[in-house]
Amino acid sequence: MKKILIKNVTLITMTNEPPFVGDILLDGDIIAEIGREINLPAGEAGEIIDGTDMAALPGLINAHQHTPMSLLRGFSDDLKLMDWLERKMQPAEERMTPEDIYWGAKLSMAEMIRSGTTAFADMYMHMNEIAAAVEETGMRASLTRGLVFTVPDGGRRMTEALDLIERWSGAADGRITTMLGPHSPYLVPPEPLGEIIELAEMRDLPVHIHLAETREEVIQIREKYRMTPTEYLYHAGLFDKCHVLLAHSVHLNRRDIGRLSGMQGGVSHNPVSNLKLGCGIAPVSELLEQGITVGLGTDGAGSAATVDMFEEMRAAAWLQKLDYGDPTRLSARQALGMATRESAALLGLQQEVGILEVGRKADLILISLNKPHLQPVHNLESLLVYSANGADVDTTIVNGKVLMRGRRLLTIDEEELFRQVRTRAQRIVEGI
Ligand SMILES: CSC[C@H]1O[C@@H](n2cnc3c(O)ncnc32)[C@H](O)[C@@H]1O
Numbered sequence: 001m002k003k004i005l006i007k008n009v010t011l012i013t014m015t016n017e018p019p020f021v022g023d024i025l026l027d028g029d030i031i032a033e034i035g036r037e038i039n040l041p042a043g044e045a046g047e048i049i050d051g052t053d054m055a056a057l058p059g060l061i062n063a064h065q066h067t068p069m070s071l072l073r074g075f076s077d078d079l080k081l082m083d084w085l086e087r088k089m090q091p092a093e094e095r096m097t098p099e100d101i102y103w104g105a106k107l108s109m110a111e112m113i114r115s116g117t118t119a120f121a122d123m124y125m126h127m128n129e130i131a132a133a134v135e136e137t138g139m140r141a142s143l144t145r146g147l148v149f150t151v152p153d154g155g156r157r158m159t160e161a162l163d164l165i166e167r168w169s170g171a172a173d174g175r176i177t178t179m180l181g182p183h184s185p186y187l188v189p190p191e192p193l194g195e196i197i198e199l200a201e202m203r204d205l206p207v208h209i210h211l212a213e214t215r216e217e218v219i220q221i222r223e224k225y226r227m228t229p230t231e232y233l234y235h236a237g238l239f240d241k242c243h244v245l246l247a248h249s250v251h252l253n254r255r256d257i258g259r260l261s262g263m264q265g266g267v268s269h270n271p272v273s274n275l276k277l278g279c280g281i282a283p284v285s286e287l288l289e290q291g292i293t294v295g296l297g298t299d300g301a302g303s304a305a306t307v308d309m310f311e312e313m314r315a316a317a318w319l320q321k322l323d324y325g326d327p328t329r330l331s332a333r334q335a336l337g338m339a340t341r342e343s344a345a346l347l348g349l350q351q352e353v354g355i356l357e358v359g360r361k362a363d364l365i366l367i368s369l370n371k372p373h374l375q376p377v378h379n380l381e382s383l384l385v386y387s388a389n390g391a392d393v394d395t396t397i398v399n400g401k402v403l404m405r406g407r408r409l410l411t412i413d414e415e416e417l418f419r420q421v422r423t424r425a426q427r428i429v430e431g432i
């Protein structure tokens with residue numbers, strides 16, 4: 001792979017150093033050099049990108065997604081979570097073919113690349129199709145076959161989960177990793193939960209699970225097991241045995257938060273989905289006070305309606321300020337950290353991505369600042385969180401490969417993509 005030199009760009013490395021204007025050199029899939037001025041040695045070939053009036057930052061990382069649900073964007077509004085899920089989403093999902101899943105996942109990936117997301121954690125079904133789309137689009141992903149135990153399936157879902165892990169872990173030049181995905185405390189009874197935790201521990205597999213998304217979930221689990229959803233997972237041994245990616249974690253009491261402290265992994269905060277479904281505000285400030293890693297995710301476009309991580313950063317900061325009546329809560333810098341470094345840690349990729357540093361994987365984005373809503377630049381971090389949006393991303397690079405340049409997608413044929421998703425989406429929802 002060739003070298004790419006980005007010159008005269010404002011670098012936000014997400015390490016401790018403040019933003020500075022300099023150059024960054026990518027050599028193949030790795031960040032080779034960062035400095036005030038870098039030049040390619042005479043005669044050495046490479047692409048040079050002029051970063052003047054642009055900001056470079058680590059690619060955003062979406063820590064909780066259901067990519068094919070982009071096909072259900074705008075299909076159902078104004079319902080409570082369980083009605084939305086059972087009356088609208090699940091009947092539509094039952095009609096989805098593997099090809100629908102492939103195109104829906106690709107639609108999400110196009111939107112993610114366009115809005116500066118370079119990696120994501122996904123939980124869904126027909127994961128071979130999603131993995132194939134990841135391979136083609138060039139993104140980085142942690143993939144999980146969602147496991148529910150509502151009706152007996154003769155072990156089919158579990159077999160698919162293990163096949164995904166076997167076939168795709170480390171695939172696509174290492175861009176694909178995998179996890180085990182018990183859906184939630186309310187769809188996974190104690191026995192299969194215990195088996196999944198045992199397997200995760202034995203094979204050193206991370207676990208991706210929804211937790212305490214609604215008040216109704218807390219009531220349901222209390223009635224069934226006389227515990228909070230967090231206690232239910234804690235007593236099953238999940239937090240002391242595995243790396244865990246907890247999606248949502250809105251309804252946690254003080255003792256629940258104590259149970260999470262010291263866990264490997266952490267929480268994916270999904271503020272836009274929580275707002276739209278009226279779930280509540282996650283206790284992000286308390287989680288951070290207890291040293292728990294909190295990243296950011298969108299959830300699927302079926303609830304969040306977009307998968308733009310700029311919206312999530314802004315919503316996360318706003319919600320903590322509103323919840324406490326305190327504007328000092330959750331700064332722009334913290335929101336950026338959640339969308340990059342912290343989400344990387346949730347995906348188990350803290351050594352590879354999430355900050356711009358020599359030796360790390362070359363996953364980064366360039367944001368064009370020559371726009372009325374991005375001038376003047378008093379504080380770049382503030383501008384990125386409170387003023388920017390996904391459409392301000394000019395260039396997206398993953399593993400040293402340019403996936404979007406000047407807002408043109410280089411790995412996805414959008415014309416064909418839109419043609420496919422229009423007819424498929426229509427067929428899937430008809431009559432529901
Ligand atoms: C079995 S694959 C994953 C499963 O999760 C469903 N889902 C999407 N969004 C949410 C959410 O916010 N809470 C719970 N479950 C969700 C999705 O529709 C799939 O069926």
Ligand SMILES: [Zn+2]
Pocket residue numbers: 064065066210247299300
């Ligand atoms: Zn979810």
